[in-house]
Amino acid sequence: MVRSYTGSDLGADALYFLPLGGTGEIGMNLNLYGHKGAWLMVDLGITFADERLPGVDVLMPDPAFIEERREDLAGLVLTHAHEDHIGAVPYIWPKLRCPVYATGFTAALLRRKLAEFGLLDEVPLTEVPLSGKFSVGPFDIELITLTHSIPEPNAVVIRTDAGSVLHTGDWKLDPDPLVGDDFDEARLKALADEDVLAMIGDSTNAMVAGEAGSEGAVRDRLRDVIGGLKQRVAVACFASNVARLETIIKVAEESGRRVCLLGRSMHRIVECARESGYLKGHQPFLSEDEIDYLPRNEVLLLCTGSQGEPRAALWRIARGDHPAVALDKGDAVVFSSRVIPGNETKIFELQNALVESGVEIIDDRNHDIHVSGHPGRDELIQMYQWVRPRIAVPVHGERRHLAAHAQIAKECQIPQQIVGQNGAMIQLAPGEARIIDQVPSGRLAYEGRRLLPVNSSVIKGRQKMVFNGAAAVTLVLDERGQLDGDPEISTAGLFEPGEEDEILTEVEAAISHAVQRLGKRERRDDSAVREAAQQALRRTVNRLLGKKPVTMVHVIRFE
Template sequence: MRNSQQAVFEPADGELYFAALGGTEEFGINLNLYAYGDDWLMVDLGMGFADENLPGIDLLMPDPSYIDARREKLRGLVITHGHEDHIGAIPYLWTRLQCPIYATPFTATLIRRKLAEAGLLNDVELHDIGPAKGFDVGPFACEFVPVAHSIPEACALAIGTPVGKVLHTGDWKIDPDPVASYKTDEKRLRELGEEGILAMVCDSTNAGSDGFVGSEGELGPSFTKLFAGIKGRIAVTCFSSNASRMIAVAKAARANDREVALVGRSLWRIYEAARDLGYMDEIDPFIGPEEAAYLPPDKVAFLCTGSQGEPRAALNRMANDDHPHIVLERGDTVIFSSRAIPGNEKSIGKIKNKLIQMGVHIITPNDAMVHVSGHGSRGDLTQMYQWVRPQISVPVHGEHRNLIAHASLASECQVADVVVPENGQVIRLGPKEIGLAGHVPHGVLAVDGNRVIEIADGPIRERQKLMHNGVVNVVVVIDDRGHLVADPQLNLIGLVEPIEEDEVEDELMAGIEIAIADLSRARRQNDDEVAEACRLSIRRGVKRLLDKKPVITTNVIRVE
C-alpha cells in the first residue's frame, strides 16, 4: 500500500472532506470517500483491467484498507451506476466493509447477481432507490439525479451536509435522444444550482475533447445502413454493459433480416437484468451461439464480448478459431463499437491483426459511426457548469491529463476554486480553507486466481522478474566432504537460443565448480553455504555473459 509511511489522516469535527482511493489519475478502480465529522460515505467500488506488466492478473481493485480500518464509521456505499469500474469490486471487498449499499433498481439487480455468485446475497443490506428520491446515509442527505450514460439508470448523486451540498456526477453526458438510459435531468440540475452547490466532483473522461458528445439515438440508423451493405457474418463487439448498444444492433439486424446472438456470459447478464426491468421490450429476443451456428452467414449477427482484447473473451476466441460454436471466415465483418481503454491498445491490436490475416473486414469508430461515448465532452461540461454553478470544482475519473483539461475548463467557467486531486489526497471542501488537508494510504489490489493480493506482493514481483529476465535452475550433487560427484545440472529458461545453450552452460558449470572448490572444508559441509556459492557464481556468470539478472533456484543433493 502506498503512502502508508505518512501520518494517518483523521477528519476534524464540523469539516467536510473528499478523498479518492482509486479512479483519479487512472481510468477504472473507482472508490470515492466523503467524510463529515466522524462519519464516512463511500461512492462506487469498481474494478479495472491489468496490462501485460502484471502477468497472470486480469482484474485490479482499489485497496480499501484505510476505510476498512474505520468501517464502524462507514455509513454506507452508494453506487452511481452499474458499470464494472463502479461495481466490480463489491463481491471481493464487501466483507471488509460490512456496510449497507444503495443503488437504483437496475444497478441493484446487477449487484445482486454478483453477490449471489459470491455467496453473499443474504449477508448484504442492499437498498433499491428510485431516481429523484431522497435517502439518508448517516448524516448525508442523498438524492439520485438521473443522467444519460451508456447503461440504464445512471445517476449523479447530490449529497447534503451541514457544510453544504456536493454534486458527485458519476459518469454522464447530455444526450437529447438516449436509448435505454435516463435523460440528463436539466430541470433538477438547474434547481440544485439555484439551491446552491458547494462542490461538484465531476467526470473528466472527455474533458480534452471539444463540442458535445454524440447521441446514442444516432447509432441505430447508422448500424441499419451499415448492415445493409455487408455480406457474410457480422460480429459487433462492445462493452458488455452497454444495453443501449444491444438495442441499436438488434434493431439494425431486424431491419436487415438477421437474427442476433449474444456471445459472452457478461452480455447475457446485462441483457437479462435489462429485460426483466422492461428495457428490452421493443426488440426481438436474442438467441444463443449454438442456435446461431446453424444460420446462413447473411442471416446472423453476433454481439460479442472482447472489445478490449480480453484474452478469454468471445472475440479473442473467435479470432483464434477457438470458439466452440462460431467460426469467422474470409469476407465476414467485425465491428468494434467501443473506444480503447488506455493500456489495452496492444491487446486490441493483436486481435485486429489476427482477424485481418483471416480475411475478415474490420470496421472501427474511425471508419463509420459505430460508437458514441457515454462521457460528456467540453460542450457537455460547460453546460453542466452553467446549470449547477458550483463554488468548487473537483475533477475526477481520468488520467492526470484529463483532470488538468477539466480544471482548465472549470476555471474558464468562472468556478471560484478548482482542486485537482490525486489518489490518497484528502481535500477539504469546507467550511475552513479549501484544499489539501492530508493523505490517506491507498494502493491497488489484484485478483490472482481465487485470491486478492497487493500488486506489490512477492508473487507478482517474481512473475515480473521471470518475464523479463528468465530462470536458471541448478542441481549439484556432492559427497559428504562437499566434493562434486557429477557435473552440475543446469536448466536455462527464457535466457538463450538453443544454439547458444551448450556454450553458456559450460561457462556456468565451470564457475560453479570453482565456487564450490573455493569454499573451506567447513563451509562445504553446510548445504546452504554450497547453494549460496552456486547462486552467486551463476548470478555473476549470467550477468557477464548475457547482461541479465534471472531468478535462480539451487538444489544441493548430498550422497554418502
C-alpha cells in the same frame, strides 16, 4: 504523519473528500466523504491488468485506510454498473461489511457478481429508485438521473451540515439516449439555488472539444452500415451499453436478420436489462446451434471482444476455435466501440486475424459508429453553468485530464479548483478548501485466489522471472563439504533449443569453482554455499546471455 481521521477526529463542522482510486487514473474508482465521525463511500471499482503484471487479471484500489476505520463506514453508494465503479465490491466488501445502495439495474448486475462469490445472502444491498432520496449516517443522499453508456447512471447529491456536494459519477448530456430516462435538467438547474459547496466531477473527456454525441445518431449510422452488408455480420461492442445493444437488435430486425448473442457478459447484461424493464418487444434470440440453419444474410452475431480480449467470443471466432460459429470470406465485423488506450495491440491483432480470413472490418476509423459516454468540454461548461458550485474537484482521469477539467472550471468562474490525486485528503469545509494530508493509497492485485499489493514480493518475483528467466541449482556435498558430482541445473525462459548444453557446461564449471574456493568453515555453512553458487550462476549467465535470472540453490548434505 497521517492523522487518524476517525471518531471525534472528524470534526462536527468539517467535510472531507478522499479519493483512494480513480483520481490520476481512469478506472478503479473509490471515493470517500468524511463528516461527523463517519465515512461514506461512493463507488468501488476495478481495472484490468496488462502484460506488466503476469498472472494478474484484475486490479483494484487498496482500501487499507477505510478498512482500518470500517466501524465508521456508514455505507457504500454505487453510481452505476460499470466495472470500474462496482467491480471490486465482491473482492473488497468482506473487508468492509457495510450496507450497499444502488438503483435497480446496477443492483441486478451486482447480485449476479455477489452470487459468484457466495456473498449474495451476506451483503445488505438496498435497491433505491431512480431520483430516490435516503440517508446514510449523517449524509442525506439524493440521486439525480443522468445519461451515460449504461442504464441508470446517477449523480449523487450529498447533503451535510457542512454543505452539499454534487458527485457526478460518469455522465454526458445525451439528447436522445434511446434506453432509460433522459438527464434531469430541471433538478440540476435547481441545485444552483442550494449554494452547492463542491462538484466532484468526471474528467475523462475534458480535453475533447464539443459534446460526446448521441446514441440516437449512432442508430442512424449503424442502420446504414448494417443495411448495406450482404453476408453474415458480427457486431462487437461494450456489452454494458444497453442502448447500443438495443440499436443493434432493432437494426438487425429492420434488415431482416435474426440476432445471436455470443459471450457470457452479453447474456448477463441482456438478462439484467430485461429484468429491469429494458430490451422488451424484440424477436427471440437465436441459439448458437440455430445459426447455420439460416442463410448468411439473415444472421447477425452480437459479440463480446471489442477490446481484443483473448478469451472473448470474437477472438475465438477469429482463431477458428469457436465450437459453433464461423466467419467466412465476405462476411463483416463491425466494431461499434472505441479503442481503450492500452488495448491497441490486442485489437489490431484481432482485426489482422479477421482480415486474413477475408472478413471485412468496419470501425470508427471509417464510419462514425460510436460515441463516448463521457462529457466533452461543452457539456462540462453547461454543467457548471447549471450547478454553479463554489469548488471544483476533478476526478476520473489522468493528471492531464484533471488539469484540463480544472481549467474549464476556472474559465466558468468557479471560485476554487483543487487538483488532487489518490490519497489526497481534501478538507472541503469549513473555510477555504485545501489538501491537508496525503494518506496511504495503492493497488491490490487479484492473484490466484488472494489479494496482494502490486508491489508484493510474489508479483515482483514473477515479473523478474518473466523478463529474466529462472534457474534452479542442486548441490550435493559430502561430509567434508566437497561437491559430490557436478551441480544439477534446471532452467526456464533462458535458452533456445540446442544452445543449452554448451552454456550450462560453462555455468556448472563456474559454480563448482566458486564452491571449491570457499574455506573449509564456509563450505559447512549452507547459506555461504548458496550465496557463492548463486553469484557464480548469475554472473556467468549475464556474461553469456545478458540476463540475470531468478536463481534458487538447494544444498543437500550427507554424512
